[in-house]
Amino acid sequence: MVAIVQTVAYLGLEARSVEAQVQISPGMNKGIAVVGLPDKAVGESRERVRAAIASLGLSLPPKRITVNLSPADLPKEGSHYDLPIALALLAAMGIIDSELVSEYVAVGELALDGRIAASPGVLLAALHASATGKSLICPASQGAEAAWAGGIDVIAAPDLLTLLNHLKGNGRLSPPKPGVAEEPEPGPDLKQVKGQETAKRALEIAAAGGHNMVMVGPPGAGKSLMASCLPGILPPLTPQEALEVSMVASVAGTLVDGRISRARPFRAPHHSASMAALVGGGLKVRPGEVSMAHLGVLFLDELPEFQRIVLDSLRQPLETGEVSVARANAHVTFPARVQMIAAMNPCRCGHLGDPALGCSRAPRCAADYQAKVSGPLLDRIDLHVEVEAVTAADLTLPPPAEGSKEVAARVAAARALQTARYADIKARTNAEIDGEALERFATPDEPARQLLARAAEAMRLSARGYTRVLRVARTIADLGGAETVGRVHVAEALSYRRRAPVG
Template identity: 80%
Template sequence: AQGAEAAWAGTGAVLAAPDLIGLLNHLKGQQLLGAPEPGEADPPGFGPDLRQVKGQETAKRALEIAAAGGHNLLMVGPPGAGKSLMASCLPGILPPLDAAEALEVSMVASVAGTLEGGRLTRTRPFRSPHHSASMAALTGGGLRVKPGEVSLAHLGVLFLDELPEFQRAVLDSLRQPLEAGTVSVARANAHVTFPARVQLVAAMNPCRCGHLGDPALACARAPRCAADYQAKVSGPLLDRIDLHVEVQPVTAADLVLPPPSEGSAEVAARVATARAVQRARYGSDGPRTNAEADGPVLDSAATPDEPGRKLLAQAAEAMRMSARGYTRVLRVARTIADLAGAETVGRIHVAEALSYRRQAPRS
């Protein structure tokens, strides 16, 4: 029954026997089996268009940088500001899966039992689990171990809305997959490692009521309620998020504006150009994106010029940046330079990358 699915592997001859008798007849040479036809490949799908987002130019710029370099993104803002809408626009500006990536995504879906009729998809996964999800649902598990949401989002987007509402232990279980790109599930009867190279996009309100800073709507506990609410997310997890952006409330003046002239198609073209630069830089055996670059590869690609190096050193000391945070700023700066078509990371690219970085609150 999995013949159409197995045919996509493309390595050697694939034969799909309908039953044991058919297999025996084939081996005896009495009734030879034919090779199965590969299942259909679904065309790439697209979500909402960025033209639907009114205002929020800073957040849309951060979304473009995140798409171009595969970076993790956190949006903080009041309810109704468009955080979820912008997150759902992200798959529409990401490049479609190539043949090898589509096979990787489909292998995970096959193990999870969600691949139907051997069909492959060219659409990057977009998974949005509810904040009541358990650790097993997010990282994988069960009696017969199956991949969780972080693996089902492999090479795509894992969107966590209302981030502080997730259980803290569940969120902290994502720290290792976000760093390593894999998740290991250990059970008494199995020890399984699944791929989990995801782009994390998270959204949260600044406080429980969501209206911090608005005297007319904020609750009486502000700003203490904001500190308590944001402390639900651990500092080590926030340190693994490359881009932090404040999403401002949408005003009546923003709503009456005509749709912006630039939509997902225009942004996707710039993202595709930046991704092509990264593929040429790292080669077929290297990282797929700047977000995956590390060690000597990152040093050779993202070392800034002298003004940029001085600015980064000063900022790292002033912001008490961790080594991980320093590396992530370099990666974002390299992506900004790629979007600008610059060969070398300069001071202006480092400055913009630092503007999206914030110190993680003490847990």
Template identity: 80%
Template sequence: MVAHVATVAFLGLEARAVDVQVQISNGLPKFLVVGLPDKAVAESRERVHAALGLGLPPKRITVNLSPADLPKEGSHYDLPIALGLLASLGAIDAEMLAGYVAVGELGLDGRIAPSPGVLLAALNASARGLGLICPEAQGSEAAWAGDVELLAAPDLIALLNHFRGQSVLAPPPPGRAVAPAAGPDLRQVKGQESAKRALEIAAAGGHNLLMTGPPGAGKSLLAACLPGILPELTPGEALEVTMIASVAGTLSDGELVRTRPFRAPHQSASMVALVGGGLRVRPGEVSLAHLGVLFLDELPEFQRQTLDSLRQPLETGTISVARANAHVTFPARVQLIAAMNPCRCGHLGDPALACSRAPRCAADYQARVSGPLLDRIDLHVDVDAVAAADLVLPPPAEGSAEVAARVAAARAVQVARYDGEGARSNAEADGDLLERVATPDEPGRRLLAQAAEAMRLSARGFHRVLRVARTIADLAGSEAVHRVHVAEALSYRRQAPRN
């Protein structure tokens, strides 16, 4: 007899169906797991053996994970293997298991421990018309999948008692949404009006932003204020972000993420940490920041190769990790906010503090960031040191709440404009769609043509100016893009260096 238990394999944000087949046959005593298992899956036989708490028959036990050519990674195969083994031994009715997908890691004492990706498994089970057997601690997380029967068990004994009708498992409580966390307010920023304006434009259109200025000018504080002026995630976006957190194993207590992610990796982060990958492919910072903010402080201090790995996801909104046995794609629609000093000492232009190598040190330092990456940044703004006269002033009257209201109004216009067009904000508009919604009037078109030649804009830079101009017009409540909007957009554009 071959017992079958359904489970899933995770490839990025895709859960693929896997059939766990367990057979006990005559032969030399042996416990084999086949079907391209990784180390964690191969070790499951030891965990399963100890968790069952009974002596296995002195026979040949074969576990096949089908399809055999699909790589199997993770400890969530423990539970389906154990259930298949129990069904083969007659300890549980195999027919009862036919209506469920099972995921979960087993402890040596039989407890069912949490494992990454339960929300994806629940969505897969729902799509297949099946129920889900999962760890008790992740029942609330699985409940976000909607109308799916859930058996959230603390251990194998409770699960067996449920199937035998001795004690019924209660449905897990519904998950709760995380309340947006309070962060820094723009009222804490003294002066820096031009930087605040650039931050508002970036938030309104989802544009990338680079702030350059001396140490202590407030660049990091401005970046930390950005989540406070961004609109909340829509229900669909919240589910996307929660799915990524589920796969990464960072979701706690089954909470639905309603706050836009804000990720700020250290400069020592490797390429794998930033874009994802590894022996067991996992999402990197650029995917964990999906639909949120990726903040890179001290931009030139990152390895150049690591920074250049962001060029493709910034352009396409996805990151593809290719391996010999798998090709995994993660979403990576992020808003890049970067900050850097003008030079290594940070005091270029200040004769009293600048080092002896100025201004040559500035050219060497800034050259550590490649031109193609800088070309993908829509807004470049200089953040000057705050004057003592500004520091002693009372907090400004306008804070994050007022700016957030304008940003929300501009985003609402964009949602209506791009309904059914495949874009969510101006930063995502491209091709014919961009020309249709962002082509300026005749004076604006003449100015843009002159500036494109004088500033030596690339085709990408030209289109990014159009996107920023469209956002500025949205903030102003203008249906058309005028010359004044184009002029402000051009003021934030980095000019290509001359040979």
């Protein structure tokens, strides 16, 4: 007899069906053999399953036990195979009904005392179970996460004994309820930023259209402060977007207590981050910072201090909105539709243009320092803003009349226009439109078209740069409530395009 329990293998944000098949047969080689391309964690499940079953007061039969994880050519990684293997083994031993457990998808790691511990990816497993018409068995600590799938029965058990009692009808477990995250603590307000009206205007445009932005200025000018104000002016995630973001967090194992938040992600990796940390990968492929920031903000402070090869790895994700990690045995894709905000000093000392503080190597040091960031990456950044130093006189000024609340209202209105405009296409914001959609919704009027044509030739804009100017102009028009992209909108968009290094 072969007992079968359904489980899943994770490949990016895709959960693939896997059968945990257990057969108990006579043989000289007694013990548990696990086959089906298991990694080390799966191979070690033999001892965890043996100990967990022993904690129930049961002993394994003195026969050969074969565990096959099918399909055999699909690599199996992670500790979440413990629970389905244990359930299939108990069914093969006749402890539980094999037909009953075959109707469930099971995921969870087993402790030696029989507790069912959390494992990454439960939300994906729940969505897979819902799509295949099955129920789900998962750890109690992740029941709130699984409940977000909706439309399925979820058994969230704290330990193996409680789960067996539930399956036998001796002690029923209550179905879990979806977890809701508390409202995040409010961050810095734009009222804290003194001066910097041009940079604040660019930040508003970036938020309204989902555009990438880089701020160049001396230390202490407020670049990091303005970047940290961005989450406060962005609209909350829609329910569908929140589910997308939570799927990435589930695979990464960072979804706390199954609580899904409507706040947009804000990730700020240190400039020492490796390529695998930033774009994903590693021995066991996991999402990187650019995927953890999906539908949110990726803030790169001290941009030239990142390794050049690491920065250039962002070029594809910024263009396509996804990361593809190729391995010999798998090809994994993670979503990465992010808004990149970067900050950098104009040169290594940071005081280019200040005769009192600038170094003797200017302007050569500025060209060398800014050249650490490749031209193709800078071409993918829509808004380039020069941030001036803050003087003592600026600091004594009263707070500005407008803060994050007022700016957020204008951003929300512009985003609402884009949501309605792009309802029939895949784009969410102006930063995502291309091709036919760009021609349909962002074609400038004749004066604006003539200005853009002259500027494209004078500034030597690439085809990508030309497209991004139109996207930014469309956002500026949305903030102004204009239906057509006009000359004034194109002129302002052109003022944010990249210039040659200062000096």
